Structure formats: structure tokens, C-alpha cells
Amino acid sequence: MTVKTFKGYARENGDFGIRNHLLIIPTVICSNQVVNRIAQLVPDSVAIPHQHGCSQIGADKDRTFDVLAGTGMNPNVGAVLIVSLGCEVVDPQQLAETIRATGKPVEFFDIQNVGGSVKAIQHGAEIARRLRAELDRTKMVDVPYSALRVGVKCGGSDATSGLASNPALGVAADTVIGEGGSIVIGETTEIIGAEHILAERCQDENVSAKLYEIVHRFEREVEKVGADMRGGNPSPGNIAGGLSTIEEKSLGCISKCGTAPIRAVIEYAEQIPNGGLYFMDSPGNDIECVSGMAAGGAHIVCFTTGRGTPTGAAVSPVIKITANQRMYDRMSDNMDVNVSGLLTGELDLAEAGALIGNEIFEVAAGKLTKAEILGHQEFSINRIGPSL
Amino acid sequence: MGKAWESGADAIVMDDRDHVATALRELSPGLTITFKHAGETVQLEVMEAIAFGHKIAVAAIEVGVHVRKYGEVIGRATAVIPKGCHVHVHNIEGIRGRGDQAAAPAAAKGE
Numbered sequence: 001m002t003v004k005t006f007k008g009y010a011r012e013n014g015d016f017g018i019r020n021h022l023l024i025i026p027t028v029i030c031s032n033q034v035v036n037r038i039a040q041l042v043p044d045s046v047a048i049p050h051q052h053g054c055s056q057i058g059a060d061k062d063r064t065f066d067v068l069a070g071t072g073m074n075p076n077v078g079a080v081l082i083v084s085l086g087c088e089v090v091d092p093q094q095l096a097e098t099i100r101a102t103g104k105p106v107e108f109f110d111i112q113n114v115g116g117s118v119k120a121i122q123h124g125a126e127i128a129r130r131l132r133a134e135l136d137r138t139k140m141v142d143v144p145y146s147a148l149r150v151g152v153k154c155g156g157s158d159a160t161s162g163l164a165s166n167p168a169l170g171v172a173a174d175t176v177i178g179e180g181g182s183i184v185i186g187e188t189t190e191i192i193g194a195e196h197i198l199a200e201r202c203q204d205e206n207v208s209a210k211l212y213e214i215v216h217r218f219e220r221e222v223e224k225v226g227a228d229m230r231g232g233n234p235s236p237g238n239i240a241g242g243l244s245t246i247e248e249k250s251l252g253c254i255s256k257c258g259t260a261p262i263r264a265v266i267e268y269a270e271q272i273p274n275g276g277l278y279f280m281d282s283p284g285n286d287i288e289c290v291s292g293m294a295a296g297g298a299h300i301v302c303f304t305t306g307r308g309t310p311t312g313a314a315v316s317p318v319i320k321i322t323a324n325q326r327m328y329d330r331m332s333d334n335m336d337v338n339v340s341g342l343l344t345g346e347l348d349l350a351e352a353g354a355l356i357g358n359e360i361f362e363v364a365a366g367k368l369t370k371a372e373i374l375g376h377q378e379f380s381i382n383r384i385g386p387s388l
Numbered sequence: 389m390g391k392a393w394e395s396g397a398d399a400i401v402m403d404d405r406d407h408v409a410t411a412l413r414e415l416s417p418g419l420t421i422t423f424k425h426a427g428e429t430v431q432l433e434v435m436e437a438i439a440f441g442h443k444i445a446v447a448a449i450e451v452g453v454h455v456r457k458y459g460e461v462i463g464r465a466t467a468v469i470p471k472g473c474h475v476h477v478h479n480i481e482g483i484r485g486r487g488d489q490a491a492a493p494a495a496a497k498g499e
Contacts, residue, residue, distance in 0.1 A: 159410050159441030162458070163400060192484045194460065222485045229485035230477070242410070242441035244475070245482035248462035306441070326440075343412055345396065 004179065006365035008143035009078060012103025016143040017075035018299050018364045021046045021315050022132045024081045024124070025068055027095060028053030028088035034117055035083050038124040045128055046077075048314045048379040053090040060385025061089050066269040067381045070295025072099035072106065073271075076315045078138060079105045079131040083124055086112030105131060146180025148364060149272045151293035151301035151316070152256045153186065155286035157234075158241025158306030162252015164323035164342040164352070165304035171353020172302065172360060173258030177276060184272045184298060185257035186282035186289045188218045189233055193247025194254045198279070202262045210265040214281045233284055237307045256304060268382055269295035286311055287380035290318065300363055302356065310334045312371025314379040317363050320370060321356055334370050336363075399423040399432075399444060403459030408443040408475050410457075415444065435472035443475040455480050 009017040022045040026035040032049035039047035048071060052064040068090065072080045080099050084092035092108045100106045107127050111120040152173055154161050173183045191198055195215045202208035222229045234243045243249045260277040268282045269292045282292045286309065290301050294316040301316050303309075306324040308331040322328050325340035332338075337359050341347035347355075363369055398421035399409035409423055415438040420431050425446060438444045443457065449469040454461040463480040473479075 159443075163402070163410060189485075193462070193482075197460070219485055223487040226487045228482070228488040230482050233485075239477055242439065242443065242476070244443070244477050244480050245463040246485050247460070247482055248457060251458045251460050251462060324441075343400075 004145045005142040007140040009138055010141045011075050015075040016147045019076040020078040020135055020138055021076055022079050022135055023072055023077045025072060027082060027084045027090040027092050030085040031083040031111060034111055034120045037121040038128050041125040042128040042132055044132060046314050046377055050379060050381055052381050054088045055388040056089050056385060058385060063384055064381050065090055067291060067295045069095055069098040070269045071315055073102050074294055074297055074315045076299060078135040081124060081128050081131060082108035084108060084110040086110035148176060148181040149298050150176050150360060151184050151298040153289055153301055154253055154256055154304040156305040156307035156309040157238055157249060158324060160306040160323040161304050165321050165339055166252055166256040167349060168339045168342060168352035169256040169302055169304055169321060169356055170258040171349055172356035175357045177260045180275055182272055182275050183257055184278045184280050184293055186280040186293060187284040188214050188281050189284040190253045191215060191250050192219055194250035198254055207262055207264055241306055268292045272296040272298060283382055287378045288382040291380050300360060310376055311378050312376025314377045317369045318371045319359055319363055336370050397423050401425045402457055405456050405459045407445060407447055407449050407455050408457050409446050411438045411440055411442055411444060414440055433472050435470060436474050438474050445469045445471050445473050445475050447471055
């Protein structure tokens with residue numbers, strides 16, 4: 001960690017990317033197939049098919065828009081093609097303008113106007129090939145380590161997550177913040193029972209009040225369903241792994257964000273400020289949470305797991321970390337960092353944290369994560385309203 | 389929550405106030421295990437099978453007691469749990485997120 005810069009991509013708005021993706025966004029589920037076909041025809045493009053974009057209103061509609069716009073604005077994306085159907089609630093022109101404010105090229109068209117799937121696929125592939133060719137001429141520049149925004153997440157947790165991999169990730173999180181970078185932690189559901197510890201670390205009373213408020217709101221929503229949240233969270237896999245209650249899971253979760261003060265509670269998919277620790281109000285659901293962080297501008301997401309999960313993300317590399325040796329042996333093609341030596345005394349916390357910190361740096365400098373190599377590009381938008 | 393792990397330990401107690409240790413390997417009934425608790429090396433007889441990552445009671449736990457791990461409350465005992473027994477969903481329950489209980493308690497601040 002002596003080198004404080006790495007090669008990356010300068011964006012016109014002053015931000016830096018660690019990847020140079022061409023992103024193809026469907027504004028609505030009805031555009032998914034056209035988008036997938038275009039992505040097949042243009043290697044090195046990323047498509048984010050999803051189930052939303054129509055029959056939505058209010059904050060729910062806005063949330064879908066914010067996630068699509070934020071994913072396009074993520075600095076790991078160099079250019080964007082938007083494919084609209086032509087009658088959905090997500091306005092493609094507004095989406096294009098929002099993303100274009102970052103200075104990157106954005107083009108859009110609608111399937112109804114172009115004249116059906118076949119013509120839309122051809123039209124889209126032509127645009128996408130041109131955008132890709134322009135992107136491939138981008139010169140790489142020196143990027144300061146302090147420009148990094150890193151998400152921390154845990155999923156498929158077992159007892160090893162709280163005992164070892166999360167505390168180790170916390171050490172790496174402190175290192176990133178110490179270098180001037182930012183860390184974002186989410187999963188409002190998974191701080192239930194541990195919020196008083198994080199609240200004490202909030203920068204001021206307004207931030208801690210907001211933290212309590214979002215946890216209580218989530219808990220009331222769970223209560224409205226009229227069921228014990230156990231079984232849903234902790235999940236059957238968490239329980240098999242030794243976690244008995246949401247409180248136990250939460251107390252094991254929070255160490256992954258390190259020890260810095262929490263500067264602010266930000267909304268799902270809200271842009272993550274540079275420098276320091278932030279809490280994003282998001283569900284614990286792995287893909288929805290990671291997609292919200294990527295939409296907030298996270299360059300990388302560090303993801304601890306004990307049970308094992310293959311998940312990646314569309315535009316942000318996901319570094320998979322485990323302290324469960326047996327799972328690592330079974331699923332090593334999905335795991336990037338093994339810190340199970342913590343539980344056998346072979347590694348101390350500082351060494352385990354340094355392993356993760358080095359991996360963050362290498363991935364920022366271009367090393368592909370296992371999820372990237374395997375083509376994992378999971379993407380999901382959190383839904384908060386009814387389908388009309 | 390950074391603890392020093394001892395090489396070859398059978399189990400780990402995360403905080404001096406804890407009622408439970410987490411098994412670092414499969415523990416069989418009848419086995420006597422050794423681990424650190426409150427700065428001292430203690431021994432405990434395992435009363436029932438405890439899987440890797442699962443919890444074992446390091447002291448007898450009465451019904452209704454708020455059970456601690458990491459020095460914090462992880463739930464409430466729903467049965468008497470003798471020392472050396474498995475602590476899990478069959479004998480502790482969550483206090484939070486209980487939509488199944490009519491008057492769910494408000495979030496506890498620093499219980």
C-alpha cells in the first residue's frame with residue numbers, strides 16, 4: 001500500500017473510474033430482450049435488464065429512475081445507450097440528460113418509433129459499436145487512492161462473518177478512509193439490535209436521530225407483515241450457520257465498516273460523498289443493496305460471506321471475502337480473499353485487513369474479481385410501491 | 389470487536405460479559421474444551437453436539453434472560469439452558485422485528 005495512485009479513467013466531471021464500461025439500460029422491462037440482444041452483438045458491453053419502469057408512481061417510480069440514472073452516472077461507466085419502449089413511466093430523455101450531466105456520451109431511442117425488435121436491435125447494435133470504439137481510445141491516467149468509494153456488504157453470513165471476515169473488512173475500511181477515500185455501509189435491516197452502537201459513532205445528533213428513524217421505520221414495516229422476521233432474516237442458511245436472531249446477525253455485521261465516525265445517513269442510490277464513512281438506507285437483500293451502492297457511485301463493493309455466494313454487480317467489481325475455510329475449499333472459484341487463518345491463529349486482524357486492503361488496491365488498478373471473470377453482473381432495483 | 393484468536397482454540401468468547409462461546413470446530417458431547425474467558429483459561433464439558441460456528445452456553449441461562457454475545461443482547465432465553473448446551477433457535481428468540489407478537493416492543497436503546 002505504499003503506492004498511492006493507480007491507473008484509471010478520468011471523467012469529465014472530475015471523477016475517476018476503475019473500469020470503462022459501455023452500459024446498455026432498458027428504461028422498462030419491455031426493452032429487456034432488445035437490450036440483451038444488443039449486448040450479445042457488442043462484446044465488452046454491460047446490460048442491466050430489470051423488472052421495473054412501468055406501472056409505478058411517486059417515490060417508487062423515483063427510486064427506479066434514481067437507480068438507473070445512478071448506475072449510468074457511476075464513473076466505472078464511460079458511455080451509455082438507453083433503450084426505451086416508448087410508453088413507460090421512466091422518461092428516457094430525462095434519464096439521458098441526467099446521466100449526460102456527468103459529461104459522458106449518452107444516446108437513447110425507443111422501440112415503438114424505430115419499428116419493432118429486429119430494427120431496434122440493429123439500430124442499437126450500431127450505436128453501441130460506435131460508442132464502444134470511442135471508449136476503447138480512452139487514455140488511462142494516474143488516479144489518487146483517495147478518490148475511491150468502496151461499499152461494504154455481507155451476505156450469506158454465518159458465524160465466521162461476525163467473528164472474523166467482518167472485523168477484517170473493518171480494518172481495510174479504516175485504511176481506505178485513512179487514505180482519504182470513502183466507505184459506504186448499508187443494510188438497514190441488518191443493524192436492528194446493533195443500531196445503538198453505530199448511533200454512538202455518528203458525527204452528530206442529527207445523524208444518529210436519522211439512523212434510529214430509518215431502523216424503526218424498517219422494523220415497523222416488518223411488524224406490519226405480522227410475522228417474526230426470523231426465517232426471512234436471519235435466513236435458513238444463516239440459521240444453519242449458527243446465527244440465531246437478527247440481533248446476533250446485526251452485531252456481527254456492523255464491524256465491517258471499521259471504526260470511523262458516520263458522517264451522514266444517505267438515501268438508497270444517493271451519490272456517496274468523497275471521504276469518510278456513510279450509511280446508505282437500503283434493504284439487506286444482497287443484489288438490491290449492492291445495486292444501490294453502485295448507483296451511489298461506489299467503485300468497488302467488498303462482500304463478506306460465510307455460506308458462500310457467487311454474486312457480482314453490473315458496473316462495480318465485487319470482492320468476495322470469507323473466513324470459512326470449508327466453504328472456501330468448495331467455492332474457491334467465487335472467492336477473492338480467504339481470511340480463515342484468523343480463526344486458526346495463523347493470521348492476526350491487521351494481517352487479514354491488509355490482505356483485503358491490498359486486494360482493493362489491485363482490483364482498483366485493474367485486476368479482475370472472480371465475479372467479473374465469471375460474468376456475474378447481477379442487478380436489482382429495490383421496490384417500495386405497488387404495481388398499478 | 390477485534391479479539392486476538394488463539395491458535396488451536398476450541399471456541400471463542402467475544403466479550404467478558406457473554407453467556408456463550410462460538411465453536412471453532414465440531415464439538416462432541418463429553419469432550420472437555422478449553423478457551424479464554426474474561427482473561428482466564430477456562431475448561432467446559434460439552435453436553436451436546438455443537439456444530440462449527442454454533443454457540444455453547446458458558447454458564448447456566450435461566451428462562452427470560454437476555455443472552456449476550458459480543459457483550460450485547462442477541463435475544464431472550466425461551467428455556468432453561470444448562471452450561472455446556474447448544475444455544476440456538478430452539479432455546480433463544482429474537483426480541484426485535486417480531487411482527488408475530490401483537491405489542492412488539494419499541495427498539496431498545498443501548499439495552
